[in-house]
Amino acid sequence: MQTSLFCACAMLLVMSSASVVAQSEENKQPADPQKLEGDCPPAGKTRETPSAQDWRYMLAGSRLLLREYADGRRLEESFDFCSNGVVYNRLKTRDSRHNDDAFAYGVSAQQVSGIWTVVEVDGANHLLLRKRDKEKRLLLEDRNGATFLNGKRYFMLENQRCY
Secondary structure (H helix, E strand, O other), rough: HHHHHHHHHHHHHHHHHOOOHHHHHHOOOOOOHHOOOOOOOOOOOOOOHHHHHHHHHHOOEEEEEEEEEEEEEEEHHHHHHHOOOOOEEEEEEEEEEEEOEEEEEEEEEEEEEEEEEEEOOOOOEEEEEOOOOOOEEEEEEEEEEEEEOOEEEEEEEEEOOOO
């Protein structure tokens, strides 16, 4: 009984999320081809588990933020997870170069929206991001209270965009 109720709620969530994603597509927001395109890598069986459900409860209404600095380049990536299944992924880079005669500075920002969920594959939790017919799976880990996506440390913050 509990499983069938969850499946019905998940179907409703996907249908309502699809309409929100369709609305955001009308805004002509630029897509980030490296973030949400490409097929998911082949893996074992995807299962609904209590661990994956715990991750969904924890991520809903939160923001994951990554900041990296190297060689004059600053990268900032954030994921805003809404409780209705919508995710907003923003990638922002700043780059500066200089030598004795010149200085150059550039800024780039891209935003992609889609839907999200957490699944367990072969005993490990994965964040599954979908945009249209494309999806990407990221390894989701908790290491001593710190959140990692595909081995990179993300900070968990309160999401001001949606709940």
